[in-house]
Amino acid sequence: MNQVLDAAYARWRDAPLPPGTARDELDELHADLATVDLWVADMVIPYVESGTRFPLKVDIAAGIRRIQKGIRELRESLDGDDAALLEEYAAYVRLLDAVFDAYQRDLSVDQS
Numbered sequence: 001m002n003q004v005l006d007a008a009y010a011r012w013r014d015a016p017l018p019p020g021t022a023r024d025e026l027d028e029l030h031a032d033l034a035t036v037d038l039w040v041a042d043m044v045i046p047y048v049e050s051g052t053r054f055p056l057k058v059d060i061a062a063g064i065r066r067i068q069k070g071i072r073e074l075r076e077s078l079d080g081d082d083a084a085l086l087e088e089y090a091a092y093v094r095l096l097d098a099v100f101d102a103y104q105r106d107l108s109v110d111q112s
Helices: 003-014 024-050 060-075 080-111
Strands: none
Touching: 003 024, 003 080, 024 060, 024 080, 060 080
């Protein structure tokens, strides 16, 4: 395992999943964020903790891109606390993207 994956993993594991909200469009985005967080956890934690690899059964990268797109679409229409919460979602999805990308890179080096 490499230092990039270790660092991304530590940042992600130290960050709490942002809270949900009663605002529908934000709460739907939060549900997607929680789902992708679970997908990443199912793949990355066993690999980092014990070297265990599982076949990828869902398109995690597409899930991350879907959340990023939802954030871009909502950014212009929100203000105040909702805008601040959206930025928490954006920061968290960046952590997911970084740890999943580092995981995939580590796997590709490990398999060569």
